[in-house]
Amino acid sequence: MANSVEHAPSVPTLSSTRAVERALDLLAEVCAQGSIALSDCARRAEIPTSTALRLLRTLENSDFVTRDADGLFGAGPRLLQLGAAALGRNHLSKIAQPCLERVVLATGESAYLAVRGPGDTALYLAVVEGTHAIRHTSWVGRTVPLRASAVGAALRGDVGDLGYVALRSAVEPDVTSIAAPIRRPDGVAGAVSLVGPTYRISDETMRHYGAMLHDEAAGLSAHFEALSSTGRGVTRA
Numbered sequence: 001m002a003n004s005v006e007h008a009p010s011v012p013t014l015s016s017t018r019a020v021e022r023a024l025d026l027l028a029e030v031c032a033q034g035s036i037a038l039s040d041c042a043r044r045a046e047i048p049t050s051t052a053l054r055l056l057r058t059l060e061n062s063d064f065v066t067r068d069a070d071g072l073f074g075a076g077p078r079l080l081q082l083g084a085a086a087l088g089r090n091h092l093s094k095i096a097q098p099c100l101e102r103v104v105l106a107t108g109e110s111a112y113l114a115v116r117g118p119g120d121t122a123l124y125l126a127v128v129e130g131t132h133a134i135r136h137t138s139w140v141g142r143t144v145p146l147r148a149s150a151v152g153a154a155l156r157g158d159v160g161d162l163g164y165v166a167l168r169s170a171v172e173p174d175v176t177s178i179a180a181p182i183r184r185p186d187g188v189a190g191a192v193s194l195v196g197p198t199y200r201i202s203d204e205t206m207r208h209y210g211a212m213l214h215d216e217a218a219g220l221s222a223h224f225e226a227l228s229s230t231g232r233g234v235t236r237a
Contacts, residue, residue: 022047026041026059031079031142032141032142036072036073037072041073056073062078064079092190096126096192097128099111103192107194109132109200110127113192114155114193120145122143124140145171150178154181155191156188159181169198175195178194178210180213182221183217189224192217
């Protein structure tokens with residue numbers, strides 16, 4: 001009888017693993033920029049343009065990215081579906097929604113929920129847009145540096161005695177951002193923030209909005225404390 005030969009399961013090669021990593025890097029740049037040219041996407045991801053084009057075409061064929069008439073790449077329907085499903089299941093997004101709505105109702109400015117993103121970044125997870133004609137429009141899915149933004153300082157817990165941090169023109173010129181951390185027993189779960197044009201937010205208004213965000217964030221923090229004290233564990237974002 002012929003000897004049977006047992007084949008070892010195939011293991012992804014280094015090159016195929018690297019291709020996946022590069023495709024994910026490109027996808028991250030598409031998501032971060034909203035709409036981006038091939039050359040810019042390749043440069044940001046530090047990938048040769050020819051390789052970036054091949055990978056982006058593969059992602060396009062799978063509906064993870066789309067390409068418009070100008071050749072710019074954007075998020076595709078499959079990516080949007082995955083993002084919507086993830087947000088729908090995110091516990092922090094659900095409990096923060098009423099908080100964001102109250103902030104907008106009281107101030108008319110756009111209110112955000114953010115969590116730590118990849119690397120040293122803050123990721124905007126949810127928004128309720130403001131009611132003014134001139135307002136900050138949705139940055140959901142975008143990231144900003146942790147070390148150069150109000151929301152980043154809040155996510156680091158670096159807010160001082162006031163319980164919030166406010167910065168003018170830190171990420172965008174003539175824009176003021178105010179943020180407060182949502183704490184949990186083992187650290188910071190996320191941050192609530194308000195973003196609006198600087199001309200509409202005086203120093204006095206900033207202090208008022210900051211105190212409001214601190215109170216709203218404290219209410220969300222109490223939710224995590226209650227989960228811990230009842231033995232249900234701490235729900236992570």
